[in-house]
Amino acid sequence: MAKNKFHDGAGPSQRQLRVGELIRRTLSDVLMQGDVHDVELNAMSITVSEVRMSPDLKIATAFVLPLGGGQRPEAIQALARNKGELRRQITKQMSLKYAPDLRFLIDESFDKMDETRALLQSDAVRRDLDDDDDD
Template identity: 40%
Template sequence: MARKSSPSGNMPTQRQLRAGELVRHAVSDILAREDLRDPELVGVIVTVGEVRCSPDLRHANVFVSPLGDDTEKGRTALAEALNRAAGFLRGRLGREIDLKFTPQLHFIADKSYDEATAIDRLLADPRVKRDLEPE
């Protein structure tokens, strides 16, 4: 029986993490050098924040955001456009990486930058700073 990385099984295994980083670097390289025909993707610089692979490595959730457009609408439109081009990108990915199976790509709008900004804003609040400083 396979051993999980945590008793609850929620944490990814080392294999999933390695494959996720491999896919993240490859997808970033492909998006940087390929000319995609979708009008919504022309001239857009894409930031690939994270890739989470399924335990069998057949599916990968790719968290993306457009560089310079930090609106929810821009991120959602980018994810939808990349999902339309997922078949093309998967074909290119298969040539780039050395895995038994090329994972199905599922693009998701990355909201982690917004969450980090909100946390920074909270920590910069004078009332919170007062509580964090040692007496």
């Protein structure tokens, strides 16, 4: 019986991780150098924190965040509008069998880190931590 390679249990393969990191670096370079012919996109400073690849390496989901966290919807719209040109630039700089379809999502991990930091600094947590130090 054939092994099902599309399950969520084992996590991404080494190939998925390697290709995702290569695409992240290339996409960051393309955005930083302003190689895209869109004035609105070139005016934004966008951080590409992670790229996750599908198991067949045909879909790349890029997690992005504009500098300062503002203009999130505008950044996603600008990236989606220039998806074809970004894909072409990435393919030109990399040697992949297929040019992956790009999808863009806002990276929420920075917000979650801020929430966690605020929670750890709250009075209730500090009180509990101080009680443990007395033992």
